[in-house]
Amino acid sequence: MVRLKFSIELLYDIVDPTCDFIFNIHAAQTRYQTIAAEQLVISQPIHPLLHIEVEDGTRHMRLQARQAPLKLHYDATVDIKHHVESPQRLTEMPISALPQQALRYIYPSRYCQSDRLRKLAMREFGHLTPGYERVRAVQQWVHQRVEFVSGSSNDSTSALDTLIAQTGVCRDLSHLMIGLCRALNIPARFVSGIDYGADPAMGPTDFHAYVEVMLSGRWYLFDPSEVSPPMGLVRIGTGRDAADAAFATIFGAVKTYAPLITIEALVDTHQGWTLPRHCADLLSSADHVIPN
Amino acid sequence: MVRLKFSIELLYDIVDPTCDFIFNIHAAQTRYQTIAAEQLVISQPIHPLLHIEVEDGTRHMRLQARQAPLKLHYDATVDIKHHVESPQRLTEMPISALPQQALRYIYPSRYCQSDRLRKLAMREFGHLTPGYERVRAVQQWVHQRVEFVSGSSNDSTSALDTLIAQTGVCRDLSHLMIGLCRALNIPARFVSGIDYGADPAMGPTDFHAYVEVMLSGRWYLFDPSEVSPPMGLVRIGTGRDAADAAFATIFGAVKTYAPLITIEALVDTHQGWTLPRHCADLLSSADHVIPN
Amino acid sequence: MVRLKFSIELLYDIVDPTCDFIFNIHAAQTRYQTIAAEQLVISQPIHPLLHIEVEDGTRHMRLQARQAPLKLHYDATVDIKHHVESPQRLTEMPISALPQQALRYIYPSRYCQSDRLRKLAMREFGHLTPGYERVRAVQQWVHQRVEFVSGSSNDSTSALDTLIAQTGVCRDLSHLMIGLCRALNIPARFVSGIDYGADPAMGPTDFHAYVEVMLSGRWYLFDPSEVSPPMGLVRIGTGRDAADAAFATIFGAVKTYAPLITIEALVDTHQGWTLPRHCADLLSSADHVIPN
Amino acid sequence: MVRLKFSIELLYDIVDPTCDFIFNIHAAQTRYQTIAAEQLVISQPIHPLLHIEVEDGTRHMRLQARQAPLKLHYDATVDIKHHVESPQRLTEMPISALPQQALRYIYPSRYCQSDRLRKLAMREFGHLTPGYERVRAVQQWVHQRVEFVSGSSNDSTSALDTLIAQTGVCRDLSHLMIGLCRALNIPARFVSGIDYGADPAMGPTDFHAYVEVMLSGRWYLFDPSEVSPPMGLVRIGTGRDAADAAFATIFGAVKTYAPLITIEALVDTHQGWTLPRHCADLLSSADHVIPN
Helix, strand or coil: CCCEEEEEEEEEECCCCCCEEEECCCCCCCCCCCEEEEEECCCCCCCCCCEEECCCCEEEEEEEECCCEEEEEEEEEEECCCCECCCCCCCCCCCHCCCCCHHHHHEEECCCCCHHHHHHHHHCCCCCCHHHHHHHHHHHHHHHHHHHHHCCCCCCHHHHHHCCCCCCCHHHHHHHHHHHHCCCCCCCCEEEEEEECCCHHCCCCCCCCCCCCEEEEEEEEEEECCCCCCHHEEEEEEECCCCCCCCCEECCCECCCCEEEEEEEEEEECCCCCCCCCCCCCCECCCCCCCC | CEEEEEEEEEEEECCCEEEEEEEEECCCCCHHHHEEEEEEEECCCCCCCCCCCCCCCCEEEEEEEEEEEEEEEEEEEEEEEEEEEEHHHCCCCCHHCCCHHHHHHHHHHHEEEEHHHHHHHHHHHCCCCCHHHHHHHHHHHHHHHCCCCCCCCCCCHHHHHHHHHEEEEEEEEEEHHHHHHHHHCCEEEEEEECCCCCCCCHHCCEEEEEEEEEEEEEEEECCCCCCCCCEEEEEEECCCCCCCCCCCEEEEEEEEECCEEEEEEECCCCCCCCCCCCCCCEEEECCCEEEE | CCEEEEEEEEEEECCCEEEEEECCCCCCCCCCCCEEEEEEECCCEEECCCEEECCCEEEEEEEEEHHHHHEEEEEEEEEEEEEEHHHHHHHCCHHCCCHHHHHHHHHECCCCCCCHHHHHHHHHHHHCCCCCCHHHHHHHHHHHHHHECCCCCCCCCHHHHHHCCCCCCCHHHHHHHHHHHCCCCCCEEEEEEEEEECHHHCCCCCEEEEEEEECEEEEECCCCCCHHHHHHEEEEEEEECCCCCCCCCEEEEEEEEEEEEEEEEECCCCEEEEECCEEEEEECCCCCCCCC | CCCEEEEEEEEEEEEEEEEEEEEEECCCCCCCEEEEEEEEEECCCCCEEEEEEECCCCCCEEEECCCCCCEEEEEEEEEEEEEEEHHHHCCCHHHHHHHHHHHHHCCCCCCCCCCCCHHHHHHHHHHCCCHHHHHHHHHHHHHCCCEEEECCCCCCCCHHHHHCCCEHHHHHHHHHHHHHHCCCCCCCCEEECCCCCCCHHHHHCEEEEEEEEEECCEEEECCCCCCCCHHHHHEEEEEEECCCCCCCCECEEECCCCHHHHHEECCCCCCCCCCCCCCEEEEEECEEEECC
16 A cells, blocks of 8 residues: 655736636545545635545635635545556456446547547557457556657647657656557546656656546556556546646636645655555556446 | 438448448437437448437447458437527627537537638628528528538538638538637537438438527527528537538548438328428427526 | 848856757858858857858757857848749749748648638738739738837747737747738748847847748748838748747746847948848849749 | 650630639650640630740749630640669758759748658658668658549649558659658659650549659659659649649639540651660659769
């Protein structure tokens, strides 16, 4: 088990008389990721509306702020005890066996135009044995072809753009991996979170984006950016792509500032809290499992 | 109330040893659209898996067919008693008041890149009074600018392409209207169905696509193609855009044929079954209503 | 006549052992724009290769620099005595009457995809009287729809992107105007230069981009950005679009710095040198005229 | 030497009162391709305007037809005696050594967005020895990745689309090869023509498109579609891409029919007329050679 403690601080200057926000900064609550402690402080006297998606534990918070600075400080301590599986046991599923809730993740979406990637995906991966090895090959392909370059993409950059440009950030690498998996009829989705264990040379701690792929009835983590051990990923949002899982969707005119994020791992051998580390097994922190 | 009787016949030659399909051809079951009778005949001895989305009544059918011709014949008689509302009473909703289930329909999707349409939408419609009049202005704008031309688009045509090309089919007009509504922060979604009452000069009866927009807590019908009275629209599928609501998603190599579709209105003054006709009120056939 | 004196200073740090450049910073030499004085200083001991395009007076300079800082300082004093014409006398030309050299400017190019703008162009401008009034309507349409926002576009932004985004810089507005003119079968091309008379609030003097349209056998200036009086435009490069007329095309790895540019108008009533000012007539500074 | 005899028949029904055309169907006249005989019959009493581009021998014909059927029948007998070169002797040229007329062919164009292909081109081909081998590697890469599928693209399909779709026709394969060459700073251009020796199973004789690349100061033929021996290619048009080299550009409303094309090789050992055949050497049929 890992225990991670993180904080997020967001600051906005609101220009319009009022401005609506949908935030997705709360740690997700799943069977494998539980909240030991959390706290949210909002600088304006607002009653936010918090909603949890039963299916994946994502928590959205809506609020309306007024024309003034708005500061949010959220911190949480989460315990993550992944479901761990040996890769060899995992297989791709026939369409007919997919859980109904996974179907939406085989269709193309805003940033993952899998419908246009079928021929490329079949050429590159069609001959590989279906299952973990094939998904791993997709992840490696994206990791090796797309160079991680901060600032190399923008809000409208899609998987097709990234395929051509061969540069991007974590969000772009994830979109391309998702697009290729879906083009192979493998359900894949976008997860936003915060990562522990990234190389400090990559810059200050920031939001991260990675991928979940359904194998043998369960969602497993894959990180095409490979910035940190998957064990160090705190789960926040889940969606088809970044359109669904932005940490903040803003409905009005505001001045934005860069988020301030910290994360640390709490280690205690008595409690069984270890440092996140790389491991050969596949990890899952999502709830959904095919009912027997 | 209208009673409509329709049939759909689909034919495929399957090339691969087996081929998975997800069909969405069953009439949706909602509070306002009920099934008086229906029948499905499949030419291969298959047990399809049928699933109903509780939220919008869409029914998906999955099946796996083998290397042979596959013929589906579905017919149904549906009774539609729309929720009817006077347009003047309908208003746009603040983000903070939207039902949670509507939020996914304000985000951009594969074919409706609302994130890139904000400035255009604000220029064209930002000055209009929020509410029905504004949504109606969007529908009229799309109807007047985009010429309905059969065969003028393809599977990858998106709202941005349609905005530039200024031609399209019902699916394209719907995508553009949805994209513009979302760019105005108005939830909008894609509905597939079959329409009664189209001009026979437009060609044989085919699948149709139209739009639902949330006003005052309820989804209302808008048809930017204006091919038939909204009262004559049989509801089949619901989704973010055509990626979610294809009548057939095919996972394998098949030869396809054009669908054969028929529809008729049953009229009986004793029963109260009238012909679909144009009316000034807005219609809703979807279930979702904000709970008080 | 106007006499304008300007200077351009460019600085690069060359990373590769050698690096090729194609510069287009010399004032064009045409019948209407002559060079009173000019000087070029290059910080490395290089013999550049200078070439003049006979057709439009553009001067390209090629050079190969070595791994070190490279500084270019160019200054010139140019006399511009435009061909001046009353707009009412100018007409669009039938394809059959266009000079051969104008034909390349009716085809689509990298950033001006006129082939996809035909329907839009016909809808917006097809009903207008061909000639100056129609071209002026295109220029106004672009000016009014596309907001000039520094930094709102990048190197790969095309006319279609600008049409959707409705923001851009001078280059983007020019590309959209060119695309629309060509879609109407009116030859239009891209001119790069430096402008005298811009509002200092727009930021420091920079390169500028504007449009030339062929009417009655001659190329006339149109500036959809309207940042300065057309009379204050020093002509440098000419091309189908920005791909042809970049001030620097760099073949290798270099660190670049923002160019430093100055411009001033020399006024002398004895010499007949006036300040650039707005006027109702159309101006041409290009050579090409249909031979009688 | 090869002697090829071909004919082109074009038919249009003109809807507008008059309609302008620019045709590019005449065999090009170069040092290596000469016209033994030719004849043009036009069904309407029109005086077309014929123009030859001095640089590459392309002949454009402009004409204005009236509201009636328009039929053109062109046939020609051409003698082609290619400049032949051993591949090993050919090298890429530094930018500083390129002839001025080649520079336009290193910039991106409508269908060949080389600016967006730099990173991909460098990854795939950057490590190869510059020269023939590298260009051949690009040609092979395109040939192997992009499947030739009739009808798989349309008028607006660009190199980026083809890179993603991995299908196309000769025009699309050519655009992608050109885009990749330019991204490597190698001048490359589009040639339209008619090919002798294609597999009859590919369908009736049609217009063809292929590529010319400048090596060692001369333009050499490369055909990424590999539909016929390069020796069997009759040269018609030359341009940056298909936007410049369409066989017909039409300015008005017409009904079009498929062109009818025939081609045959005349063989006469006395005269030295051989059948076009595959050979290991590189061929050039363009005029431009760097002056010593």
